[in-house]
C-alpha cells in the first residue's frame with residue numbers, strides 16, 4: 001500500500017500507513033512559504049479490494065475548516081472522470097472511506113487542472129484566427145504568463161478582461177475558462193460571433209501557475225496571496241499581478257471578471273465592488289442587469305447566497321476587482337463557484353464538477369453580451 005503526491009499539483013504528507021487495517025493517516029502540506037492549506041491531491045496504490053480509511057488529521061486547522069462540512073472528496077481511476085466519495089468531518093479530522101476496485105486511485109480536493117492541460121488550452125486557442133497569444137511576463141519561478149487576446153483589438157471595441165486562478169487550488173476556475181474559451185472561439189455560436197465583432201477579450205486562464213504546480217491552495221511560489229496585491233504589486237514578490245495590471249493600464253478596461261472558487265458556500269455567485277469610493281449608478285445598474293440576466297439563462301447561477309456586502313467606501317482595494325473597478329471606473333465582478341456542490345441543483349455522483357464549471361463558463365458569455373451595449 002503506497003501513497004504518493006510527487007506530481008503536478010500533488011499535496012499530502014504521510015503520517016502513517018497500516019496496510020493490514022487499511023488505516024492511512026495523512027496531513028495536508030502548507031502552501032509554499034505560507035500558512036494557508038486546504039488543497040490535497042495524492043495517489044493510493046496497492047489497495048485493490050481493501051476498505052481503506054484515509055484520515056486527513058489536520059483538516060480542522062486548515063484555512064477554511066467550514067469548507068469540510070457537507071464536503072465529499074473527489075476520486076478518479078482514469079484522471080478524467082472525478083466522482084465524489086463518502087467523506088466525514090469530525091473532531092477536526094476529514095475521513096474518507098473507500099474500497100478501490102482498481103490497483104491505483106487518485107484523490108483530490110476538486111478535479112485538478114494540470115499545467116499540461118493549461119498549455120494545451122492556450123496553444124489550441126492561439127490557432128484560432130481570432131486569437132493572439134502574448135507572454136506578458138514571467139511568474140516568480142520564471143514560467144511564462146500567457147494572455148490570450150480574442151477579437152482583434154480596435155479602439156472602437158469594448159475591452160473585456162477575464163482572469164482566473166489567482167488562487168491556485170481553485171481548479172474549477174480553469175475548467176470555467178476552458179468552457180468559456182471553447183464557446184467564445186466557436187465560429188458557429190452567434191453570441192460568440194457578436195461578442196468578438198464588438199469587443200476585444202483579454203484572457204489570462206491561469207494567474208498563479210507556480211502555485212498550481214506546487215499544489216497550493218491560495219499562495220504563489222513567493223508565498224503571497226495574489227488577490228491582496230492589486231494596490232501595490234511588486235515585480236519581486238507578485239510579478240503575476242504586476243504584469244497584468246501594467247497590461248490593463250495599457251489597454252484600458254470596460255468590464256472585468258475574476259474567477260474564483262469558494263470553500264464554504266455551496267452556490268455560484270458574484271461579489272461586486274459596492275464598497276469602492278467610486279461606486280456609482282452606472283456600475284450598480286450594470287451589476288443588476290448582469291446578475292439578473294445570468295440567473296435567467298443559467299439555473300446554476302443565483303444571487304441569494306453570497307458574501308456580505310462591503311459598506312460604502314470600505315472596500316479592500318488590494319483585491320483585484322475592487323482595484324480594477326476603482327481604477328477604471330468600470331464594472332468588475334469576482335465570480336465564485338463551490339468546491340462542494342450547487343445546493344440548488346445537487347448532483348450526488350459528481351457534486352460541483354469540472355464539466356459543470358465549464359458549462360457555467362460558457363454561459364457567462366450571455367450576460368456579457370447583454371450588458372455590452374451599455375458599457376461606457
Ligand SMILES: [Zn+2]
Nearest residue numbers: 167170260261
Ligand atoms: Zn479565490
